Amino acid sequence: MPNSCPKCNEKNIVKSGIIKERQRFLCKDCNYYFTVKKLGKKIDDYFVTKGLQLYLEGLSYREIERIIGVSHNTVSSWIKKYNITRPPHSDFHPVYKVFKQNELLEYIANEKNIKGSGLLITEFGDKYMMIKWERFKDK
Numbered sequence: 313m314p315n316s317c318p319k320c321n322e323k324n325i326v327k328s329g330i331i332k333e334r335q336r337f338l339c340k341d342c343n344y345y346f347t348v349k350k351l352g353k354k355i356d357d358y359f360v361t362k363g364l365q366l367y368l369e370g371l372s373y374r375e376i377e378r379i380i381g382v383s384h385n386t387v388s389s390w391i392k393k394y395n396i397t398r399p400p401h402s403d404f405h406p407v408y409k410v411f412k413q414n415e416l417l418e419y420i421a422n423e424k425n426i427k428g429s430g431l432l433i434t435e436f437g438d439k440y441m442m443i444k445w446e447r448f449k450d451k
């Protein structure tokens with residue numbers, strides 16, 4: 313079982329079926345559905361790739377833990393295993409949000425939200441995750 317809900321961070325999680333061979337969970341606090349590795353010890357390659365991606369984008373181990381639902385120690389072990397060195401990006405830090413598709417459209421429809429920013433949108437369970445950097449803004 314994941315430790316906590318990747319969206320609200322509460323621990324009130326129940327199993328809710330298997331989707332595409334992955335165990336699905338439901339957070340009873342915020343009604344968020346999410347999937348993590350299939351039962352067993354082997355963590356799906358998808359999450360390893362996603363974890364490394366997020367790390368390269370500048371997120372911390374604990375932020376990655378919250379997003380993909382594996383412990384920060386596991387994330388740290390992946391970074392070592394694949395010998396990943398993060399290039400320095402000292403003057404910006406990404407923020408991330410998880411949206412349903414319609415929420416994502418609303419967010420992007422407002423130009424104020426995306427102007428002067430770098431954006432990356434990636435599928436995340438049955439929702440979409442957006443990572444955003446305000447890297448093009450003058451500070």
Ligand SMILES: [Zn+2]
Binds near residue numbers: 322
């Ligand atoms: Zn939740």
